[in-house]
Amino acid sequence: MVESIITFRNVTKKYKDTVILENISFKLEKGKFYTLLGPSGCGKTTTLSLIAGFMEESSGDILMNEQKINHIPANKRKINTVFQDYALFPHLNVFDNIAFGLKIKKKSKKEIKEKVNEALKMVRLPDFGDREISEMSGGQKQRVAIARALVNEPEVLLLDEPLSALDMKLRKEMQYELRELQKRLGITFIFVTHDQEEALAMSDEIFVMNHGKIIQRGTPTAIYDEPLNRFVADFIGESNIVEGTMMADEQVKFAGKTFECVDGGMEENEPIEVVLRPEDIEVTTAQKGKVVGTVISQLFRGVHYEIVCTDIDGNEWKIRSTKKVKVGANVGLDFDPEAIHIMRFNETETEFYQRLENYQGS
Ligand SMILES: Nc1ncnc2c1ncn2[C@@H]1O[C@H](COP(=O)(O)OP(=O)(O)OP(=O)(O)O)[C@@H](O)[C@H]1O
Secondary structure, eight states: OOOEEEEEEEEEEEETTEEEEEEEEEEEETTOEEEEEOSTTSSHHHHHHHHHTSSOOSEEEEEETTEEOTTSOGGGSSEEEEOTTOOOOTTSBHHHHHHHHHHHTTOOHHHHHHHHHHHHHHTTOTTOTTOBGGGSOHHHHHHHHHHHHHTTOOSEEEEESTTTTSOHHHHHHHHHHHHHHHHHHOOEEEEEESOHHHHHHHOSEEEEEETTEEEEEEOHHHHHHSOSSHHHHHHSSOOEEEEEEEEETTEEEETTEEEEOSOOOSOTTOEEEEEEOGGGOEEEOTTTOSEEEEEEEEEEOSSSEEEEEEOTTOOEEEEEESSOOOTTOEEEEEOOGGGOEEEESSOOHHHHHHHHHHHHHO
């Protein structure tokens, strides 16, 4: 069995009577890049704070390397955190910022120098030790913050929206660097973001959260291609969600026709929702298309056109296409059976969580 670095067992966090995290259980493996993804207020930072030991759970157990750490204070856990606002000491230079924790631990001058220089190399700032923090750019400050965390040789690095203060270009560069750093060091990273593209680009596994619960965990492709419910389908990427009926295993009816698909496991005649990603739909002639749509708008987005069509049932379809079409024209929409993803229709929250339990247990 794979050894778990962090385990949550039925963890609940409440503030007075308000439940912030509800009965969360998961196991994280060593050496992977995990991302907690979800809208503002869903409980991402709270989850990190519980792992770090900055706050106490209301009930449940938190384990590190299979040992309970509920009552172990933050500074005794081999876990460090990188914050969004860097939290650097402005009056100390780069070297002293990174050395701070080691000095508190009363390490020798020689060891401190070696470790700080090593950490500076890791974040590609080898000659910046003497610089003042005010002389560093946003991206450089964030690297100093990462070096300051790494110098303590944590087994787990927590990163709370560390890139959100950076402009888009730098952010993309740092995404790549962080991912490379994690691979090189082989320590477990737990990264928090509300940016789905960032989560898809960086993670080994994503935990999609909403209202203090984990709605789905999986690899970026699994989360993208097989969202478990409408929330995940909507939150991750763009999607067309239309109502339909399951006709038989691997046969589904929507937009007035029956199509082959590769999803099964539902009842015959069960109402379902179909998810089709805009980039999985090809625009063709009305005669050749599986669904006929009337173009109602078209926007040029640089690499592609964003086209919106309506079908005979009044469903709206978003399509990403390199082909230009005419507004008002009838076009055909074509897609492969593999592109059709089926979700249950009108599932209650209780039914969903029951299914989730079975799914995660399987
Ligand atoms: N000290 C507190 N007292 C009461 N409620 C709190 C406290 N801290 C956080 N909360 C509430 O807990 C919920 C989860 O907060 P948390 O910061 O974990 O969310 P988040 O997913 O990290 O959000 P964001 O993306 O905005 O940072 C929010 O509704 C928040 O208002």
